[in-house]
Amino acid sequence: xxxxQYCQEKTATSxxxxxxxxxxxxxxxxxxxxxxxxxxxxxxDVVDNVREEEVARAKLDWWRSEVDRLFAGAPQHPVTRAxxxxxxxxxxxxxxxxxxxxxxQMDLDHDGYETFSELQLYCWRAAGVVGLLSAAIxxxxxxxxxxYAQELGIAFQLTNIIRDVGEDAQRGRVYLxxxxxxxxxxxxxxxxxxxxxxxxxxxxxxxxxxARGFYRKAYAALPDGDRYRQRSGLMMAAIYERLLDRLExxxxxVLERRVSLNPLHKLWLAWRTASTEERRHRRALRG
Numbered sequence: 034x035x036x037x038q039y040c041q042e043k044t045a046t047s048x049x050x051x052x053x054x055x056x057x058x059x060x061x062x063x064x065x066x067x068x069x070x071x072x073x074x075x076x077x078d079v080v081d082n083v084r085e086e087e088v089a090r091a092k093l094d095w096w097r098s099e100v101d102r103l104f105a106g107a108p109q110h111p112v113t114r115a116x117x118x119x120x121x122x123x124x125x126x127x128x129x130x131x132x133x134x135x136x137x138q139m140d141l142d143h144d145g146y147e148t149f150s151e152l153q154l155y156c157w158r159a160a161g162v163v164g165l166l167s168a169a170i171x172x173x174x175x176x177x178x179x180x181y182a183q184e185l186g187i188a189f190q191l192t193n194i195i196r197d198v199g200e201d202a203q204r205g206r207v208y209l210x211x212x213x214x215x216x217x218x219x220x221x222x223x224x225x226x227x228x229x230x231x232x233x234x235x236x237x238x239x240x241x242x243x244a245r246g247f248y249r250k251a252y253a254a255l256p257d258g259d260r261y262r263q264r265s266g267l268m269m270a271a272i273y274e275r276l277l278d279r280l281e282x283x284x285x286x287v288l289e290r291r292v293s294l295n296p297l298h299k300l301w302l303a304w305r306t307a308s309t310e311e312r313r314h315r316r317a318l319r320g
Contacts (some may be wrong), residue, residue: 036115037064040071043112054268056300057307065123065170066265068115073163075112076133080140081204093137100130123170132162145207149243152210153187160186164266171263175256178263184254185266188247192273195237195244195280198224199288209236229288237285241277248274257317264310268303275302 034042044052044067051070055063076096083089103113103120104127119125136158146152164186168178194201194208201208202224209224217232217239224233248270255263272294280292294302 034111036111036118037068039111040064040068040115043071043074051269054265054272054303057268057303058265061122062171062265064115065119066167068112068119069163069166069170071112072116072130073133075110076137080137086141089141090138093134093141097131097134100127100134103127103130119170125166125169129162129166132158136162140206144205145211147211149210149213152208155208156187156190157183160190162186164189167266168263171265173256173259173262175259177254177256178259180254181251181256181263182266184247184251185270188244188251189269189273191240191244191247192277192280195240195285196276196287196292198233198237200291209240213239224288226288229284229286233288234285237287238281241281241285244277245274261310261314261317264307267310268306271302271306272299 044055051066055066055070058066076093079089079092079096083092099108099110099113102108103116106117108114108117116125136155139155139158143155146155161183164182164184165179167186168182173179198209207214207221207224209219213236214220217236219230219232219236223230229237251270260267275298276292276294279294280287283290283292286292
């Protein structure tokens with residue numbers, strides 16, 4: 034199996050919303066973003082699937098060394114070998130990969146966050162930085178695109194946090210800030226209950242409004258000249274915003290059931306967004 038095939042399989046089996054957006058990209062960009070996503074899956078699996086904390090820390094340390102080997106030109110893992118080919122044409126920053134690993138480390142070091150500002154640092158490391166790397170792979174000319182990519186990544190992460198509240202709490206991780214839970218009178222036991230309390234639903238509604246604020250800031254920051262090349266992010270945003278809509282219509286009953294979109298719905302949203310951006314791009318070229 035080649036490094037590219039390994040990354041493709043890793044991405045496809047994740048059943049992520051991102052996978053559907055990748056299908057509409059040119060082959061070179063698709064290979065690059067697939068390698069990046071496979072890296073994120075590998076390191077996220079360390080903290081999600083390795084039960085022994087010391088083993089998880091050792092594995093993250095190995096990945097830190099592997100990132101250094103990647104940028105020294107001697108990667109060992111199939112994912113970093115695939116990323117080495119991406120580096121030949123894209124200016125990927127090593128510190129961003131280390132920031133992602135710092136975000137994974139936060140999952141081991143913290144069982145919760147006191148304030149939303151502290152949580153936002155986690156979101157930046159876990160997803161905002163991924164947005165920056167993704168934007169580099171897609172290509173851009175205007176530095177305003179960096180702001181768009183960061184804000185969009187944080188919006189995605191907040192959407193995931195809302196959807197996964199129950200699953201995360203069962204793992205001993207709480208991403209809703211303690212100050213927000215306290216303000217609404219939500220106790221720790223409510224996060225692992227069988228039903229979503231009205232107070233917890235109110236917190237999740239507040240987080241949904243925050244997520245929508247980050248989506249709005251992302252769209253406002255995206256320069257017109259880079260919009261077409263960044264269309265994959267817009268496809269992902271269409272899927273994630275629809276998921277947020279579904280969560281809200283369901284009353285944020287995330288403890289009772291996992292709210293998701295079926296693969297065909299995701300593919301249709303990605304296709305519709307891709308078609309819209311293609312028409313917009315053609316009009317701009319004519320105009």
